[in-house]
Amino acid sequence: MxxxxxxxxxxxxxxxxxxxxxxxxxxLPHGFRVLRLETAADAASAIREMAVRGAPLIGATGxxxxxxxxxxxxxxxxxxxxxxxxxxxxxxxxxxxxxxxRVIGAVSEVPPARRAAAAYSEAARICQEDxxxxxxxxxxGAELIAAEWERAGRRRRxxxxxxxxxxxxxTVERGTALxxxxxxxxxxxxxxxxxxxxxxxxxxxxxxxWELAQAGVPFTVIVDGAAGHLLQRRGADLVIVGTDRTSAGxxxxxxxxxxxxxxxxxxxxxxxxxxxxxxxxxxxxxxxxAIPIEERDPAEVAAVTGLAPSGRVESxxxxxQGARVANWAFDVTPADLVSGLITERGVAQATSAGLAALFPxxxxxxxxxxx
Amino acid sequence: MxxxxxxxxxxxxxxxxxxxxxxxxxxLPHGFRVLRLETAADAASAIREMAVRGAPLIGATGxxxxxxxxxxxxxxxxxxxxxxxxxxxxxxxxxxxxxxxRVIGAVSEVPPARRAAAAYSEAARICQEDxxxxxxxxxxGAELIAAEWERAGRRRRxxxxxxxxxxxxxTVERGTALxxxxxxxxxxxxxxxxxxxxxxxxxxxxxxxWELAQAGVPFTVIVDGAAGHLLQRRGADLVIVGTDRTSAGxxxxxxxxxxxxxxxxxxxxxxxxxxxxxxxxxxxxxxxxAIPIEERDPAEVAAVTGLAPSGRVESxxxxxQGARVANWAFDVTPADLVSGLITERGVAQATSAGLAALFPxxxxxxxxxxx
Numbered sequence: 001m002x003x004x005x006x007x008x009x010x011x012x013x014x015x016x017x018x019x020x021x022x023x024x025x026x027x028l029p030h031g032f033r034v035l036r037l038e039t040a041a042d043a044a045s046a047i048r049e050m051a052v053r054g055a056p057l058i059g060a061t062g063x064x065x066x067x068x069x070x071x072x073x074x075x076x077x078x079x080x081x082x083x084x085x086x087x088x089x090x091x092x093x094x095x096x097x098x099x100x101x102r103v104i105g106a107v108s109e110v111p112p113a114r115r116a117a118a119a120y121s122e123a124a125r126i127c128q129e130d131x132x133x134x135x136x137x138x139x140x141g142a143e144l145i146a147a148e149w150e151r152a153g154r155r156r157r158x159x160x161x162x163x164x165x166x167x168x169x170x171t172v173e174r175g176t177a178l179x180x181x182x183x184x185x186x187x188x189x190x191x192x193x194x195x196x197x198x199x200x201x202x203x204x205x206x207x208x209x210w211e212l213a214q215a216g217v218p219f220t221v222i223v224d225g226a227a228g229h230l231l232q233r234r235g236a237d238l239v240i241v242g243t244d245r246t247s248a249g250x251x252x253x254x255x256x257x258x259x260x261x262x263x264x265x266x267x268x269x270x271x272x273x274x275x276x277x278x279x280x281x282x283x284x285x286x287x288x289x290a291i292p293i294e295e296r297d298p299a300e301v302a303a304v305t306g307l308a309p310s311g312r313v314e315s316x317x318x319x320x321q322g323a324r325v326a327n328w329a330f331d332v333t334p335a336d337l338v339s340g341l342i343t344e345r346g347v348a349q350a351t352s353a354g355l356a357a358l359f360p361x362x363x364x365x366x367x368x369x370x371x
Numbered sequence: 372m373x374x375x376x377x378x379x380x381x382x383x384x385x386x387x388x389x390x391x392x393x394x395x396x397x398x399l400p401h402g403f404r405v406l407r408l409e410t411a412a413d414a415a416s417a418i419r420e421m422a423v424r425g426a427p428l429i430g431a432t433g434x435x436x437x438x439x440x441x442x443x444x445x446x447x448x449x450x451x452x453x454x455x456x457x458x459x460x461x462x463x464x465x466x467x468x469x470x471x472x473r474v475i476g477a478v479s480e481v482p483p484a485r486r487a488a489a490a491y492s493e494a495a496r497i498c499q500e501d502x503x504x505x506x507x508x509x510x511x512g513a514e515l516i517a518a519e520w521e522r523a524g525r526r527r528r529x530x531x532x533x534x535x536x537x538x539x540x541x542t543v544e545r546g547t548a549l550x551x552x553x554x555x556x557x558x559x560x561x562x563x564x565x566x567x568x569x570x571x572x573x574x575x576x577x578x579x580x581w582e583l584a585q586a587g588v589p590f591t592v593i594v595d596g597a598a599g600h601l602l603q604r605r606g607a608d609l610v611i612v613g614t615d616r617t618s619a620g621x622x623x624x625x626x627x628x629x630x631x632x633x634x635x636x637x638x639x640x641x642x643x644x645x646x647x648x649x650x651x652x653x654x655x656x657x658x659x660x661a662i663p664i665e666e667r668d669p670a671e672v673a674a675v676t677g678l679a680p681s682g683r684v685e686s687x688x689x690x691x692q693g694a695r696v697a698n699w700a701f702d703v704t705p706a707d708l709v710s711g712l713i714t715e716r717g718v719a720q721a722t723s724a725g726l727a728a729l730f731p732x733x734x735x736x737x738x739x740x741x742x
Contacts (some may be wrong), residue, residue, distance in 0.1 A: 029691040205690045210691050213694065219694070220695045221690050223595070223698075224595050226628070226697070226699055228628070228634065229627060229699050256594065257599070259635070260631040261631075263631065263635055301593065303677065304677060314679055316677030316684075316686075317401075318576045319576045319577070320577075324592070325593070326597070328593075328600050330600075331603070
């Protein structure tokens with residue numbers, strides 16, 4: 001995406017061909033800071049501490065983490081050890097293990113001397129594929145927004161509701177759900193985005209608002225609890241969210257607070273879509289309730305980080321000293337609440353059959369055909 | 372309620388028989404501060420700025436606001452002018468206009484020299500009635516908690532989910548939904564309360580958590596968006612919330628974010644109750660969607676107030692500079708999502724007939740019988 005003068009990705013290879021640069025998303029929207037990752041441990045820490053976040057970007061960072069390990073020590077166990085470290089950094093998103101395993105696969109048959117180059121190449125390929133996937137998801141998603149515009153007789157702007165951050169900051173480039181918004185805006189479809197703040201970490205208020213402001217797309221931030229009211233009063237034409245992992249049956253694990261949006265959308269007959277790059281699909285899990293839900297540090301809930309009057313970024317505690325806090329990072333929206341899954345191959349019905357129709361090579365029948 | 376050494380109400384007449392004391396709830400949970408109100412304008416400002424909040428406490432404060440006006444200037448128009456000022460302070464809650472009108476009614480036929488005394492007496496009566504209503508609501512609500520305990524074979528504690536603050540801070544004494552929790556705890560029913568933080572103003576994280584900690588009731592704070600996940604995984608046995616205004620048909624206007632809780636409770640077949648003191652019932656409104664929804668200062672969403680590392684209470688901005696924000700303070704839960712309305716006369720079905728059965732004197736049929 002363009003930020004100021006330059007085209008910016010959320011992750012890129014540094015000019016020395018070794019280090020990996022990522023935007024430190026903990027600094028946004030009040031500051032802009034870039035980190036250099038030099039080891040697999042750096043990559044794992046950036047993922048765990050959420051300097052990088054968003055399932056596709058976590059995957060890309062994990063891929064480069066294996067490459068960094070292969071560069072430092074190409075001997076037999078080093079990339080595999082790094083892979084385990086990286087995969088443990090965050091448990092819910094599907095892309096991380098997928099990307100790490102891909103790089104491991106790319107180096108496993110390669111002599112140690114060529115492993116680093118093979119790993120870097122595979123990580124770069126994953127990034128290129130991510131950008132292409134997101135471009136396609138944006139196009140399919142924009143069709144849905146265009147259809148709402150037509151339905152409104154082109155008389156008013158389309159109102160889109162989204163949650164968390166699914167823009168270019170969550171991916172290598174362009175984004176998933178927000179890619180549809182960007183694509184629609186480029187097609188000059190008038191639209192406005194309702195942005196839920198997304199407690200506890202405020203990725204909506206902080207990151208999505210920042211991205212949309214940069215892109216010149218009009219938006220309004222609301223608290224998470226207000227989305228039900230908005231939908232009840234028909235303030236949104238459609239909901240588009242992302243996913244961290246989607247089951248083979250179409251259940252969508254995504255940022256905590258997504259499931260209530262889907263319930264409210266259904267109650268008001270507003271379509272609810274998830275943008276689902278295929279690397280986020282877990283073909284081995286049929287029932288989304290089996291997806292592991294990460295529990296994070298209670299401090300994320302107990303305090304809120306923002307810009308203090310002093311001009312410094314500070315965390316302020318919102319609970320009484322010693323209060324017990326729980327912090328599930330994701331929830332699961334059952335497939336029957338999902339109007340469609342926007343994949344790079346088109347919009348799938350949120351069912352096993354719907355996904356299998358678009359990805360026959362991954363469905364049990366398709367897989368056995370190949371056997 | 373007992374806080375430390377003393378029994379504490381949220382509002383009380385000062386020893387000079389003139390000023391009215393209220394706890395300044397903006398200071399909690401990080402500090403404890405008491406305000407003295409001496410004029411109707413003081414009372415209106417305390418309501419508008421949310422030094423006092425909670426529909427019953429707003430009602431009591433409004434009642435004393437009229438009394439303060441009658442004391443300052445008992446001439447014909449003064450109490451009525453004050454009444455309009457007070458009623459305009461917040462539009463959604465039903466108790467404010469009800470209480471103000473009651474005090475106006477009590478002074479209207481009284482000669483100016485006795486108006487102040489009559490107004491103070493009526494305000495005190497409203498406070499006494501509020502305490503009695505809440506005591507009764509607590510008893511009826513505790514029966515529902517006791518029933519869940521029996522259903523669990525008394526083998527584990529009852530898990531209660533609540534939203535915002537409905538405790539003694541929201542009323543004159545005891546609370547509404549939290550009165551049920553306090554009553555159940557006094558009956559030694561083991562229980563645990565899930566407290567949604569309640570953005571934007573954090574009445575759950577700040578006030579409910581503070582009250583429960585004071586009372587020794589175990590609790591856990593979660594973000595608003597996490598309640599759906601909790602209910603989906605059957606982490607709560609029942610939901611009890613308060614109300615700012617309930618329609619004659621049983622639709623419940625309450626703090627923003629209540630409606631998604633009701634949707635999630637229904638989806639997981641968890642009972643959802645609203646604690647409804649009869650002064651919160653608007654007998655003139657059949658359809659809850661006609662209840663006016665207050666829109667408050669966007670700054671409440673754009674920034675979060677809490678305790679900074681410096682030990683000072685500060686607000687930190689969570690959106691980018693200039694971001695557009697919307698801030699609806701309430702939403703409406705349709706009656707068909709409500710398992711029951713816990714009134715001071717018992718648990719009513721959330722229907723016109725259900726409310727009319729408990730309040731026959733207010734139903735159209737009952738009213739015409741009296742005519």
